Amino acid sequence: MTDDKLSIIVTPPADYNRKDTVHIVGNFNNWALSGNKSHQLRYVEGKLVADIPNNQQDIIFGFVRNSDWKSIPSRESGNALCLFLHQKNSTNHHIKIEIPAWKDDKPGKVATQTIVGNVKVLKDFAMPQLGRQTNISIYLPPSYKENNQQKYPVLYMLDGQNIFDDSTAYSDEWLVDESMERLASTGKLNEFIVVGIANGPRRWNEYNPWNYKSWDTQVEEIGEGDKTITFIRDSLKPFIDKNYRTKAENTSTGLAGSSLGGLMALYGAMEHSDVFGFIAAFSPSLAVENMAGNNVLFAALKNQKEMGRVKIYADMGKVEYGNYEKVEFLQQLLLESGVAEKNLKIVKDDLGRHCELDWSKRFPSAVGWLFKE
Helix, strand or coil, rough: CEEEEEEEEEEEECCCCCCCEEEEEEECCCCCCCCCEEEEEEEEEEEEEEEEECCCEEEEEEEEEECCCCCCCECCCHHHHHEECCCCCCCCEEEEEEEEEEEECCCCCCCCCCCCCCEEEEEEECCCCCCCEEEEEEEEEEECCCCCCECCCEEECCCCCCCCCCCCCCCCCCCHHHHHHHHHHHHHCCCCCCEEEECCCHHHHHCCCEECCCCCCCECCCHHHHHHHHHHHHHHHHHHHHHCCCCCCHEECCCECCCCHHHHHHHHHHCCCCCCHHHHHCCCCCECCCCCCHHHHHHHHHHCCCCCCCCCEEEEEEHHHHHCCHHHHHHHHHHCCCCCHHHHEEECCCCCCHHHHHHHHHHHHHHHHCCCC
């Protein structure tokens, strides 16, 4: 094996069907499943192998079965695995990986429930703005039972099924409850309530505030993110404020999300700062375009006249886009839109990937900054 090649050696699931195709995709080949940049793994003595270019950069990669993006590596419980990372300064040119199962297969094991602390789950909460129902998870801090006079700030989190419990998470859970309990026990965090809102089957539409060009069909899709925000503002927040001891003003109300959820959180800062006074956007989707080929968020920010006194945290992993150009441009546009420099925190993670595992690692410091009095 030469220095300009990496040998990928994969142990497939025990029930691997040799008729299946498996491609390795990543930033080294622009995530191509076809064409001259695609890399299909070969079956060799029970392993799947491929040689990919070692172009002296941090390589982030994953695997796709039968050219179906829903068929990606997972644990036997069905929780998707995070993307893999090979650092450019590594001397290892043979990468061995085990794939326990595929995400679209029936899980061979039941994921364990991992909730800690005081978390209440409201099943089938009505979402009239979107014509469906969802599950709402509510984390109450340790002191909530002890002091029945104290009121708390509230952080609303999108993709709420991923934040507390492995048994409901798409991939790794965020460990929000574990982090909150730990931070509370050390006295390093001003306690707050976390409300998780589970996503639905039309996530791309419901988490896009603007009309956008579908990445697979290249046709215009209608963004319904305004309906999602309206649900939080007009239905969920009034319920939470009525039934729990909250500080209801915007300076004590936040919105957080990752990926498209991060895009939605930034939209909340732009259009609803009277409701959400602080925002956390973990790896916000900065590649969503409209039919004219323009970045939907950047186009909206360029026309933004006033952001209000909102506090914004945003982060990005370097390997997500290969550099920090997009998040640095986001920072510039936010400042030009009136966000005070002291109220804006941009975090760059050189080894950060686009997955829950890495967002969970950045969560404690993010909320530590946001909730610092």
